[in-house]
Amino acid sequence: MVPPRAARTQRRTRIQEQKEERILEAALEVFSLHGYRGATVDQIAEVAGMSKPNLLYYFRTKEAMHRALxxxxxxxxxxxxxxxxxxxxxxxxxxxxxxxxxxxxxxxxxxxxxxxxxxxxxxxxxxxxxxxxxxxxxxxxxxxxxxxxxxxxxxxxxxxxxxxxxxxxxxxxxxxxxxxxxxxxxxxxxxxxxxxxxxxxxxxxxxxxxxxxxxx
Amino acid sequence: MVPPRAARTQRRTRIQEQKEERILEAALEVFSLHGYRGATVDQIAEVAGMSKPNLLYYFRTKEAMHRALxxxxxxxxxxxxxxxxxxxxxxxxxxxxxxxxxxxxxxxxxxxxxxxxxxxxxxxxxxxxxxxxxxxxxxxxxxxxxxxxxxxxxxxxxxxxxxxxxxxxxxxxxxxxxxxxxxxxxxxxxxxxxxxxxxxxxxxxxxxxxxxxxxx
DNA sequence: TGTAGTGTTTACCAACCGGTCAAATTATCG
DNA sequence: CGATAATTTGACCGGTTGGTAAACACTACA
Structure with missing residues (x-):
């Protein structure tokens, strides 16, 4: 229920690390090509091969994604x-x-x-x-x-x-x-x-x- | 009635030249700061000191503006x-x-x-x-x-x-x-x-x- | 002054975008 | 297995965006 970002005090599971990695990889691809404003969350989600809400489960906002990257x-x-x-x-x-x-x-x-x-x-x-x-x-x-x-x-x-x-x-x-x-x-x-x-x-x-x- | 772009076969009036100049100046300001996607037509119109539809009377699309620039x-x-x-x-x-x-x-x-x-x-x-x-x-x-x-x-x-x-x-x-x-x-x-x-x-x-x- | 063309504005729209929600599905573990 | 938590999804929402429609105002000129 609680998003992983809030649970970070605990150790992150392997699946979380992998997904976050996949997301950042996709975000890099899209952000570097279109800039922050030009990139859309849907686009990043598609490149990462997951649905938008699922992506936003790991990074709550577009900005958080960009900042991490x-x-x-x-x-x-x-x-x-x-x-x-x-x-x-x-x-x-x-x-x-x-x-x-x-x-x-x-x-x-x-x-x-x-x-x-x-x-x-x-x-x-x-x-x-x-x-x-x-x-x-x-x-x-x-x-x-x-x-x-x-x-x-x-x-x-x-x-x-x-x-x-x-x-x-x-x-x-x-x-x-x-x-x-x-x-x-x-x-x-x-x-x-x-x-x-x-x-x-x-x-x-x-x-x-x-x-x-x-x-x- | 006919937008000036279509009437370009004729000579452009002084007012058209001035307005287009003002628009391109504003567009340069906004595009250079936020990129193509990050810039909004409203923003450019505001910097140019005119309403959005008025701006779009001189440049029919955002892309046309960017291309001219x-x-x-x-x-x-x-x-x-x-x-x-x-x-x-x-x-x-x-x-x-x-x-x-x-x-x-x-x-x-x-x-x-x-x-x-x-x-x-x-x-x-x-x-x-x-x-x-x-x-x-x-x-x-x-x-x-x-x-x-x-x-x-x-x-x-x-x-x-x-x-x-x-x-x-x-x-x-x-x-x-x-x-x-x-x-x-x-x-x-x-x-x-x-x-x-x-x-x-x-x-x-x-x-x-x-x-x-x-x-x- | 009438009128045709030029310029400007208000109101609006459909598409898109970031983000939410509740329900469904799946993994974890006693 | 059963229960609890983690993950995933479709439906949806409010705000923004590029662009349009149509009425209105101004100007030039007969």
């Missing part, structure tokens, strides 16, 4: 940056960070688009998380980058805008996928697209970051 | 790339192209977000224009860039992904404005944000493109 995505989305290691070799760290971000754009485009959709709308539901955990993490990594520059390990540059540019260039291949396809032509296979992108971005960032001839 | 935006959006001059100095051309794109992100963020919203949704209404005029223009400029590289004027790199990276990094400051603000902190004034971004992007792209010491 976006906080989860935001968390995994920051993993690559968390791995960014102050102790490692600077150039190697950037190289693997860029590669990880590009792989996420390739393998999890729906998550990227969900996030993009949310930020585009002004991030009404995640503003606090952006100003809190996200900002804190970026501040931390920016300090690392600045220290590297001061130590002469990489060229000096604004660490925040450097991170922004890595975010934007990599996520572009998920969020603007249709445009990229249209310009490159459909014949260009996915593999090739991402390989070319990886090669270019490495050239752009690593080439630009490495200390070489400082003249002119 | 997006084709116009797409057109002006490509202007900076059109100005990209094959005869000019390569480095100077890139520098001014980046600056123009960044200025557009600063001065016309709504247009950028409208476009981003559309592409995110799979560009259902502009797919043809992406594969047609857009692709043609990019192909043309890509050839120019390749020729510059072959002539040794800039370093060799994939011209398509270079253009993508300029698009994504500059538009990021319009589309992900909320995130940028959250990370940099609200105290950072707009002017400073864009100045810093301009300085960084110049360093990234121009520094990376210029021919200097080629040794590892």
């Amino acid at each position: 976006i906080t989860r995505v935001l968390d995994t989305w920051l993993d690559p940056l968390r791995e960014f290691d102050a102790e490692g070799n600077p150039v190697a760290e950037f190289r693997s960070y860029i590669r990880r971000k590009l792989e996420m754009a390739r393998d999890f485009p729906r998550e990227s688009r969900l996030f993009a959709n949310e930020v585009l709308r002004g991030a009404p539901n995640i503003e606090d998380e952006l100003k809190g955990p996200l900002k804190a993490l970026v501040d931390e990594k920016a300090a690392v980058i600045r220290a590297w520059a001061k130590a002469g390990k990489i060229v000096a540059c604004d660490p925040y805008h450097l991170i922004f540019s890595i975010w934007s260039t990599t996520q572009h291949y998920a969020d603007f996928d249709v445009q990229v396809r249209a310009v490159l032509g459909e014949e260009k296979a996915d593999e090739s697209r991402f390989d070319d992108a990886a090669r270019f971005l490495e050239q752009l960032f690593i080439g630009g970051l490495q200390i070489r001839d400082q003249g002119s | 997006i084709t116009r935006v797409l057109d002006t959006w490509l202007d900076p790339l059109r100005e990209f001059d094959a005869e000019g100095n390569p480095v100077a051309e890139f520098r001014s192209y980046i600056r123009r794109k960044l200025e557009m992100a600063r001065d016309f963020p709504r247009e950028s977000r409208l476009f981003a919203n559309e592409v995110l949704r799979g560009a259902p209404n502009i797919e043809d224009e992406l594969k047609g005029p857009l692709k043609a223009l990019v192909d043309e400029k890509a050839a120019v860039i390749r020729a510059w590289a072959k002539a040794g004027k800039i370093v060799a790199c994939d011209p398509y992904h270079l253009i993508f990276s300029i698009w994504s990094t500059t538009q990021h400051y319009a589309d992900f404005d909320v995130q940028v603000r959250a990370v940099l902190g609200e105290e950072k004034a707009d002017e400073s944000r864009f100045d810093d971004a301009a300085r960084f992007l110049e360093q990234l792209f121009i520094g990376g493109l210029q021919i200097r010491d080629q040794g590892s």
